[in-house]
Amino acid sequence: MSVLAIAFPFEAAVSVAGVAIGAARPLLGLSLFATLLLLFKPLLKGLLQAGLLLLSPRKSLEERRLTQKIRSVKLLNRVASSYEVSQPNLAAELRQLASRG
Secondary structure, three states: OOOHHHHOHHHHHHHHHHHHHHHHHHHHHHHHHHHHHHHOHHHHHHHHHHHHHHHOOOOOHHHHHHHHHHHHHHHHHHHHHHHOOOOHHHHHHHHHHHHHO
8 A cells, every 4th residue: 555545545445446356256256157056957967967878878678687687697606606615515506596597
């Protein structure tokens, strides 16, 4: 602040207000952007889901069931392999269950 600030307090106040407004402008813009994101969150979420479905469509029910079936067969074979040494009869039964699908 200069000596002129004493003589002209209005001009000094205007310059300080200009600095304050310059500092507050990015905060105002950021808060406005955050408010718009919150306001349009359902729309943006729907657009994101639609874009993801375009890139990788959902598998049909038959494909999902087949994947689950293969996963369960692999699990039964894995468990049967772990019981092969200690309980061979149980391992054989588990492999038989796995072969049925």
